Amino acid sequence: MKRVCIDVGGTFTDCLVMTESGELRAFKSPSTPTALATGFLNSLEKAARFFNEPLKALLGEVDISVHGTTLATNTLITGRGAKTAMITTKGFRDLVEIRRGIKDERVSLYNFFIPPYEPLAPRYLRYVVEERTLYTGELMTPLNEKELDEIISQLKKERVESVAICFLHSYANPQNEKRAAEICSQELDGVYVSASHAILPVWGEFERFSTTLIDAYVGRIVSGYFNSLEKQLRESGLGGKLLIMLTNGLMQTVDYSARSAVYLIGSGPAAAPSGALYLGDLTGHKDLITVDMGGTSFDVCVIRDREIPTTTERWEGDHRLAIKMVDVHSAGAGGGSIAWIDSLGLLRVGPQSAGAEPGPACYGKGGAEATVTDADLVLGYLPADYFLGGEIMLKEELARAAVEKVGKALGMGAKAAAEAIFTTINTVMANAITDVSTKRGFDVRDFVLVAGGGAGPVHAAFIAEHLDIPTVLIPSYSAVFSAFGMHAMDIGRDYARTYVTRADRLEIDRVNEIYAEMEREAGKDVESMGFPANDIVLSRTAEMRYIRQFHQVEAEIPLGNLSQSDVAPIVDRFHKRHEELYTFSMPWRGVEFITFRLKATVPRGTITLKKIESGSEDASAALKRKRICRLGGRDAEVPVYDGTRLLSGNVIRGPAIVEEPATTIVIPERYGARVDDYKNYLLHRQ
Template sequence: MGMRLGIDIGGTFTDFILVTDTGELIIRKVLSTPAAPEEAVFLGVADLAKKLELSLGDFVSSCDHIIHGTTIATNTLITRSGPKMGILHTEGFRDILYLRDGFKPERYNLQLEPPTPLIERYLRLGVSERVLHDGSVETPLDEGSVRDALAAFRNAGVTSIAVSLLWSMINPSHERRIAEIIEEEMPEAYIALSCDILPRIREYPRACATALSAYVGSAIEVYLTRVAEFFQTHGYRRDLLIMQVTGSSARVPDIQQRPVLAIGSGPAAGPPASLFIGEREKESDLMLVEMGGTSFEASMITSGELPKSTDANLHGFPIGVAAVDVHSIGAGGGSIAWIDNGGMLRVGPQSAGASPGPACYNLGGVEATVTDANLVLGYLDEDNFLDGRMLLSRKAAEQALDKLATQLDMTVVGVAAAIYQIINTEMVGAMRAVSVMRGVDPRRYTVIVGGGAGGAHAAKIAQELGIRKAICPTVAGGLCAFGMLAADVGHDYLTTRPMNTDNMNIDDVNEVFSDMETRALKELRTQGFSPEEIKLSRFADAKYPYQSHEIIVAIPPGELCVEDIQRMSDSFHTTHERLYTYCLREMAVDMNGWRLTATAKLPPMPIKPEPIGTESADSAKSGMRPVYFHEVGDFSNTPIFSGPLLRAGMSVRGPAIVELPTTTIVVFPEHTVDVGEHEDFHIQIPQDDL
């Protein structure tokens, strides 16, 4: 077995996790290069080759699997740096993207500005055609209207075109013909068809997912082609795998066909990483908290099941696909502290990012950030950041904080402590959003800590929610990159064929699943997986009649019979009752979409547990330094421990600092850190009995 490499591009750092053929874990971080993201990838790969004393070619050719999470799609959307784009709708429905779903994101905010449209109205055009809900054609496609619309696009300089017609998920013939006409009239244009991107009921999410794909598609195509060619040039023999927002990875051509799957692909690897760590620690109820340089992500895993949602959105745009359920806010180490018009100290969501970065990086940043506050509070060592590969400037951090202190009539340390508490409050709010606000008691969950900044904050925010245990894995600083190595290779399929359990033809259901399963097996076999290695999971989008939105329910495997209709109904009723506290078991159920998830596991990583010892942690102590603790109200001379020297079975009682190569764990007073057999750090958090 060769090596396995995970690469995750973040807003501040690009993370690399390498698992060698002997099971050794090597973690690297390099500053991201927003202007040319691939440059950070190339630099990090070269750094790993140097670490192993290999040539670049020898290193790359020794990798059995390379999995990459990219922010290209996300950044293209956030910065609005995509191409000039047009969209074609059924005549009379050109304003679907403008009208959205009829609701404001903040319904009672009277000052809320309308969202900036992704496509201007003069580039949202209708074409004469109409397909009905049963797939029959009421109005044939008027090809002249298509060519007229394309002439308008051509004159406006459009280079990317989305097509989203009514009921094309049932009968895609008109969209297919429009694609042929576009290739004739505008052969250089990028084309995205809704029947390919998201063939599901709900016109707005389908149109939006298609528009997003058209908007980011060309950028993704260029970037992924460039990165794949880099690895191939240096001897990589397999397909480069790309992390998907669905929680599994796929080949570059698969992502290029459905670019929407690459939106949020990096954070989507956090839950698979948490599942992997939870399984080996025998924990099934997990709350992921990941704090990087730019953002904070929270996700709940219950009973060892990967959380999925079709309601995922990015900056107000629904992506429509069944994505890993991750809640993200702008709260990271690079989050900027500022004073609002009312004279109140605020933190984020804007971030210093990788350029210019926090003031303490000495790369041109002048505004105070969370990282600057953590440095001044003593949580970080200015001479040992990123294992000593990057020096920080406490003086620069103090200067940035002093500007705020002067305006607020506070001390520099007081401002730093306030920034720490404010950002923690923001993150606790995100944790509540995925737990308490959904009726889930988080106190029985174990927190999985991720992100370079996570170790300094996770125990404190977990304590706020009454959680008693947090696990900070050795790979916390590159948790998503590690999650890419743990995630399955997978494909998701969706067929829309509306049915009702009162008159369902089970043969039609079998036909739908048979077709999707045949395609799935063929695709994964071409990637080298045997039928025995492939897992097929069936689901349906189900709802009560007259409800507006479906929920996803499991469908039994194998050839279905008439009796299975009742089993599918019961599954829906039970799921509905669990989610919403009630169900109507006497009522028939609508099942509109039929889903198949096909996954195959990569070979197990050769990571072996260490024997639990009885040695004292004193041997790992590297020194003392003053550290500020809110519980004390001042600085305390605090022992510092070298994380790599802490072995399985060792225990550290707070107050203390544990320094790892890519993150730092703050052990607060009364907290205890125990090192597990996989050398993960188990933080025990005392709580008052409630």
């Protein structure tokens, strides 16, 4: 059976098919922002044509199809979500607006002219009901169902599309919240209902309320899209499972994803680190900086000692997310990023993007503003006749005209302006890497830069040179890197329960009960997905902190029944982990447990990349042509190699260009590239 992974990005939709023999085939097609399912199906149609069979026949051979999408993120960022109401405990109506008194970190704390934060549910749509649960889980005041009925009548009048139900301490005892959600689901036909105990059953009212509100805001649109897509796929012949990539780096069913749409926020970039980790193991590197430069964004993740980092502290614009996410930093830098002149007359590139429509000027689809892709074409880095393997013919005259407009404002010619755009965007991307590496205490010279995305290999070596990173790894499937990462991901889910206690007062029997409950839930979830419960792989962690600290650190918890003698080693692991993250620990300080977490996965079959034919260092047989390129402020005739003809062991010394069907690799003068057994390119500074 075949497996298909499809990543719908802002500019291109990437499809990567794994055949029965383990061979991978990649396909790219333009995204269709106004009808995402169309772009999804177009990529499958393209794959079907390659395999010379109807779409129905191809889908009939697929046992698992995995989908990654930026729909939830884009819905939140653009403010195009559902009309959302919120029902909360009496006295807590304004909690999501007060936000712990937090101001935008990008401006001064003492700036009193900041526009007030606007919650996703405006005040007139935030309702309170009489009910109360204590932090211990004791039910103090039952839900006033009469008040709830009155609220529901008002919600019908307002024609709300989604409702977030957020009660105080529902993580400790969800009885009242469950009942409220049940009544709302029965009475509000067609309204998306999100309850905080189901979305994020952990303490921290603001974080839990905000996360649930986001789920309600994007959930109606996301669930509608998934239901429509699955229906179209089933009608087109899909008989296997359709799974959705989540922001925690795991995959889940359509049903779960539609009910927990907030777990798709930021899921777009979450797959690439899994692909990078697989390649790191393959090539013998455990410290990696993975970057994915597509048409719209530049996503960075730092993998240290084979560990993909996660976080529960994330802001998406003005909105707080507290779900577990792969720690990926995104910047508005991609092939479609637009070059512009600011009020001081300085060149800026991004974060605005031309996207898929109209796209860069060189696409000839109506775009008139200069983008990074236009600059790359003017500099001679991209082939006008072989973009996407010749499927898109780039129009150099349109790119030059767009870049010339920028150059005119700067008082320079087209090539100088293109070089300025190229250098500026490289600096933006280098700074994005610095934000999550050097500023966190890592020495980037100890890492390998793994460059993915269709535009990544054009810029990777220049970014590495800027940061003094000695080695660049460009994957054979770099152009569809997120889709490649999906093939390396597991199916599963994260579970969490809050139990706040000092380490010296920890009731170990209660901890065992918490884990037993979560593991039973995980077993049922896996069986409902059609997998045997004994296939589950479990891992445990606890969020811990020094007493009176605000932020938590995760420490590993052993499997099995815990005893009191296990507590001290767990605390020791916390101290060690704290020192790894922050360079210090305080073993004399008291420690407290906050949240106990469980990760349950069903491992999928590993990717088995096929080795390519071996050759000598001489790559001259793959020489395709020569092209004039702009390098270091001067024009030079540069050899261009056909990537499909390169062999394992071939060495290419810069300056040179390698043209692959879906991407282009630029090798600067000071670098050399070696092709490995799996068609990956390892670039080293000479």
